[in-house]
Amino acid sequence: MAQLIVADKDKCNLSYTCVRVCPSKAIKIANRHAQILPDRCIGCGHCVAMCAQEAISYRDEQTIALELLRSKQKVAAICDPAISGEFNDVSDYRKFVAMIRALGFDLVTDMSFAVDLVAYRYKDLVDNFQGKHFISSKCPATVKYIERHEPDLVENLATIVPPYIAMSKLVHKRYGQDTKIIYISACTAAKDDTRRFHGTDGAIDVVLTFLELRKLFKKERITENTVEYSEFDPPLGRKGGLFPISHGLFQAVDINQGLLEGNILITEGRTNFLQSIKEFKEEKEMNQHLDLFYCKGCIMGPGMSPGGKKFTRRSQVIDYVDKRMKAIDVYQWRLDIEEFKSLDLTRSFKQVDLRLLQPKEEEIDKVLVEMGKGKREDQLGCGACGYPTCREFAVAHLQGLTNYEQCYTYSINSLRSYVNKLNASKEKYKQSQDALMKSEEKARNEEKAAREAAETTTAMLNKLRAGVVMVDTNLKVVEANRRFIEMLGDDARDIAELIPGLKGAELTKLIDFHKVFTTVLQSGQDVLDRDVTYGNSILNVSVFTIKKNEVVGGIIRDLVTPEVRKEEVIKRARDVIKENLQTVQQIAFLLGESASKTEKTLNSIIEAQQLGEANESGK
Structure with missing residues (x-):
């Protein structure tokens, strides 16, 4: 089956909100988007509800549900009591029961009765306390968190099935083992948790969230105006309808939770959830059982419509239970409790230790220095990275869950450094551009000068x-x-x-x-x-x-040509004078001035020749 929680890399804008709310370090940022680590994920769906970009979603089982409903098999719906806090837009609960039937369900049951049944098992644990404090196992996200991330506490988990599995068992007992079950809930973790019970009498075939149920109503064009009133199929519960809100489970069997008399710590929400587990594990003086909701009650689960108000929904659930309590047949309820009290509601757990190794202090300090947070005053922790402190971020980095870019201050400092380098590069580019412009201008001038010189040379050559x-x-x-x-x-x-x-x-x-x-x-x-x-x-x-x-x-x-011939005669006469000058000088040494006269005579011959040429050219 497909992974329960997935992230869409195209929608992710790296807000790190999902990292911030994940209790199990099941989300890492890689390749510039969030990635879900399925082995570490507990299916709480908190990241789904908190992602404003809707980049994270849970596995949709609408198609499987429709295929089952359109088959010839008998299909029963188990409705989580939180449904009364979801469908505040439906005038009467009997209307949404009828709307569910209109989808093709043969049976529509309310899980409230199973809550009553399970509550008695918890009462037995409280009444027969043998020194070992328990942690309730009704919330699948709680169970999975302890199994994977606090395995030392697995033996403290109450070995009691969650109410939806108990309800599946009694539906199978009353209506037949061949009955197919679709659980309708506000819980995403239940989608995977129910798979543990496949092959047993508590098997659930499909889990639909209330959001998926609304989509099916829209797809099938079912509204409260298209159906008549309809009641849940028995057995019907009493105070078990309070299950989706704090104290609801134990109020179903009137367990006293006064501050002085009570010994069960009931809490809800991610922060209280984590802190209570930590103290339960570390503080010997705590001496209390734990009843935990990972969400702020099931009425605020990720399968509910977004934007709902907690206390308005709480009020709606209480009003619903109050109305049902006035109309219920208490005698029949007691008969049903007696009928099903022998059901085997025990369960076991899987201890899967996924705790990450804690790095050494010197390794953490080294990472902090590399992040530019070597000083204590720089480690205040803005939380933008998704981790409450810089030190926890450094630990997660060493565990392979983060990268430095997630750190806001690191990114800002890196950006500043990049901007400075960019400005320096820009200045160098400007200088290079100026030099290039000057070089181009010089080249143009040189080209022009060369062209002019070439033209001048050509002109001269042609002369x-x-x-x-x-x-x-x-x-x-x-x-x-x-x-x-x-x-x-x-x-x-x-x-x-x-x-x-x-x-x-x-x-x-x-x-x-x-x-x-x-x-x-x-x-x-x-x-x-x-x-x-x-x-x-x-x-x-x-x-x-x-x-x-x-x-x-x-x-x-x-x-x-005449002009060349005459030039050549003159040139060669001069060559004769030059070649014979040494001889003439020797003769002059012997004859005195005769040499100079000879030279004058030769020069006069040349001049006469040139004069003749001039006269010819004048003609």
Whole structure:
């Protein structure tokens, strides 16, 4: 069967309310949502009632109940007396009895009689006290808590079945062992507790809460206006109807609970429940029996409609019992008590020790330091984590039930630290962004300068009368001026119109003396003033390194053109002067001023040549 209490991770908002109210440390926070630990859970349902997000729910048995009711088997309902505190919107109890019958029940019984029967067994324990104080076992959440979390007290549990099991036994005895039982209650813990008695004459097949019962009425469209009055099937109880409120069980058999005469401590609610068990275990002077409700009476159980008022419900239960007491046939009640007093109402318990190991003090102190609560004044305990003190939180952490993020102050400090780191990162990001903007601006300026320089260089190259070309290591043109393109002819000019400067063109397909460029690329040694034949022209080629083994440039002059030819004559005449200057100087040493005259004569020849060129160009 499905787990009794479950949590919906999508609805959980980590309020830790469930952790705060759980008496058995059966809830841990993992993967950012509450998780129920079924082995530790006692089924009290307090977490269900307290979760405002409705992220925790108990096992719904409506479908199983409907299947049973629609079968051909005889089905009896056992109604917890708290039903009178639930259906305050129904005018007469006989109406909700009829509404229950309308769902398909063959029998509708009131558990009050079983309470009367069980109360006599408790009276026997009180009257025949043998020195061992008992803890009542009527509340299934109490029983399960002691079995699992206070196993040393199991032998103090009264070995008496809860009233709903007693009622199941007598229904089976009177109406047949084949009768199926559906218990209608305010208690969620009963859903699992009844499973202990499967296979016995006290078996209960389904447990419905009052909330589930209301949903069935709505689903089947049953209201008090659709039914007539109906009475509970016998046997009928008397004061047992007071069971859902404190003192109700023992008032059923008039056990005196005066402060001086009584020896039974009757208490209710989570805080009193835990404290009374603790003192019962530790305080030898207590000398009292315990009658415990985990809830604030069954009238405030998790199976009741939310928002109900305790004392209003208490008043409704008392009024209901008072009316029934006036109408009941006391003689018949006594006959019924006599008939069923021989029923075996004994039970046993399971001692399952789920107590968690208590960590060492130094381990607890270490956790507190890691949480930033090393000082006593920092361990006040706000309770936001779900634990009453920081120390208890640290213990739960060492037991694997909590994580540091549950601690409010730890989370705040971590958040502050994160915010500080975030601010520091933000400042670094801003600085990086400013630096990046400056870098981008610088890059744009450099790009602009480079573009302008490139344009200037291209313009300058195009002004030169010599052809200029630059190539990369693959002999692809990086840049070429207009003069170089003109030297290559019409095909190159056509290409240049599509690809300015022949950029990317393969030099090997443009000229046949490309090996000169290859030589310079490989050797890194410049080749200057090499004359080569190209078509009908003689070209003077100089190739030099721009970036070693990667980029070289070439200056190419057509020696056939007049201007180049004249420049070349002058240049080579100067080379003659330079090459023969040493010889002239030696002759001058012998001939005195003859050398200088010779130089003047040669210079006059050059000047005459240049003057002639100027006159020709003037024409």
